[in-house]
Amino acid sequence: xxxxxxxxxxxxxxxxxxxxxxxxxxxxxxxxxxxxxxxxxxxxxxxxxxxxxxxxxxxxxxxxxxxxxxxxxxxxxxxxxxxxxxxxxxxxxxxxxxxxxxxxxxxxxxxxxxxxxxxxxxxxxxxxxxxxxxxxxxxxxxxxxxxxxxxxxxxxxxxxxxxxxxxxxxxxxxxxxxxxxxxxxxxxxxxxxxxxxxxxxxxxxxxxxxxxxxxx
Amino acid sequence: xxxxxxxxxxxxxxxxxxxxxxxxxxxxxxxxxxxxxxxxxxxxxxxxxxxxxxxxxxxxxxxxxxxxxxxxxxxxxxxxxxxxxxxxxxxxxxxxxxxxxxxxxxxxxxxxxxxxxxxxxxxxxxxxxxxxxxxxxxxxxxxxxxxxxxxxxxxxxxxxxxxxxxxxxxxxxxxxxxxxxxxxxxxxxxxxxxxxxxxxxxxxxxxxxxxxxxxx
DNA sequence: ACCTGAACACCGTTCAAGT
DNA sequence: ACCTGAACACCGTTCAAGT
Numbered sequence: 001x002x003x004x005x006x007x008x009x010x011x012x013x014x015x016x017x018x019x020x021x022x023x024x025x026x027x028x029x030x031x032x033x034x035x036x037x038x039x040x041x042x043x044x045x046x047x048x049x050x051x052x053x054x055x056x057x058x059x060x061x062x063x064x065x066x067x068x069x070x071x072x073x074x075x076x077x078x079x080x081x082x083x084x085x086x087x088x089x090x091x092x093x094x095x096x097x098x099x100x101x102x103x104x105x106x107x108x109x110x111x112x113x114x115x116x117x118x119x120x121x122x123x124x125x126x127x128x129x130x131x132x133x134x135x136x137x138x139x140x141x142x143x144x145x146x147x148x149x150x151x152x153x154x155x156x157x158x159x160x161x162x163x164x165x166x167x168x169x170x171x172x173x174x175x176x177x178x179x180x181x182x183x184x185x186x187x188x189x190x191x192x193x194x195x196x197x198x199x200x201x202x203x204x205x206x207x208x209x210x211x212x213x214x215x216x
Numbered sequence: 217x218x219x220x221x222x223x224x225x226x227x228x229x230x231x232x233x234x235x236x237x238x239x240x241x242x243x244x245x246x247x248x249x250x251x252x253x254x255x256x257x258x259x260x261x262x263x264x265x266x267x268x269x270x271x272x273x274x275x276x277x278x279x280x281x282x283x284x285x286x287x288x289x290x291x292x293x294x295x296x297x298x299x300x301x302x303x304x305x306x307x308x309x310x311x312x313x314x315x316x317x318x319x320x321x322x323x324x325x326x327x328x329x330x331x332x333x334x335x336x337x338x339x340x341x342x343x344x345x346x347x348x349x350x351x352x353x354x355x356x357x358x359x360x361x362x363x364x365x366x367x368x369x370x371x372x373x374x375x376x377x378x379x380x381x382x383x384x385x386x387x388x389x390x391x392x393x394x395x396x397x398x399x400x401x402x403x404x405x406x407x408x409x410x411x412x413x414x415x416x417x418x419x420x421x422x423x424x425x426x427x428x429x430x431x432x
Numbered sequence: 433a434c435c436t437g438a439a440c441a442c443c444g445t446t447c448a449a450g451t
Numbered sequence: 452a453c454c455t456g457a458a459c460a461c462c463g464t465t466c467a468a469g470t
Contacts, residue, residue: 021434044462053436055465058405060434064463117337122329122398137400167401168418170389175391176383182338184353202384205425237453267457271446276453280444345445 022070024050024059029071033114041118043067067132069149073118079108079119083143084169094151099203101147106199109177116181120174144170148210157210163212172206238276238286240266245287249330257334262428265366285346290334291398292352295324295335299359310367315394315419317363318389322415324392332397364426381426388422 028049032040043064044054045092061067086104090096109116119137129133151157158167175196179185187196229238248256259280260270278282302320304314325332335353343350361382367373373381390416395401404410 056435120398167422171391171395172388175387181388182336183343205384209421209425272454
């Protein structure tokens, strides 16, 4: 991903003939998303940022939707990576794993709010037309399923379809993340302590509820 | 161009001088949102649907953002109304109240997915600049707080700041709704039974978790 | 094979002008 | 007071033409 080119002297300009324009556009799109929000995501601006004409992207993407799908897809991989890193360094008990998973999820959302919204805004992207995007989303969701399954194996989480329990957990975590970035939770956004408290509260509730299911 | 003569039975045309154009635009916007999704939400199209020139909306809204804010605001009132109706006809125990609240929330989202997304997409609307929108959102959130408080009074839900517990509950419900309309939950969307099952599962988990907090 | 520049239809916004 | 029509800058998309 990082541009460790064999020739460090040649940086930009006329080098996109190499076939890296596709990735350059994706990265430029993400950068604009970060700097200007969804408004920054217009094809001509992305092309400009990548140093090519406004027609060049059409050599690599069928249309704007396709670029958006590629940007979203990349986001799901980044999100999954973040969750992996978080669960790897957390204790292996389910409560800690869930909490770290949630922290990583919320962290990604707060660090890249526009990207996060873009990833989940089915309107800017018709999911069904982009199987790669669908696969990337599914692959991220698998991180939640994994943690739930491990929790069940360790008898910390009750029985039941892991997919079902995972949906409950994912919805809870996704809900916090989205309400947070939309600033719908009064007095929480921007307050790290309040955020951590809310996540802890959510996970405690979730964990207790999932445990309850075991004995019910 | 569709000029009806002065027949009083014909209700459209030149009657917006009455001062109802503002509301007509909001309704037209919602209709287009329902029919064409977010793509239908362009100012010129909305104006056309309302039967006025593309410059007319500027007499009632500062810009496109302001129209979007008004449409979102209206959505929050409709959502709150739906939640009210649902909780009114449900049994008064907290579990039933929560479940009916969730059903109404998810129902609104599934019935008006584009509107729902528009309401929660901070990108299309900078929250802070629209106090009325903020108030409408808060007012909807109060429905959740109400149910939580009643549950606490009835000793079904443990102690704690109602606002905190409500955030947990709202995040859970919001998460299901959003993941559902984005079709991120494999095999659930379109299957009424699966939807009801998921909601029940979420609420059971939530309720058990919130109850747990009581004794902890 | 990959990119450019002109062209087209269309959108958000403004403004002088109409009633 | 409220709306229209022309105008401007800009965007998504296409296509003939360049290298």
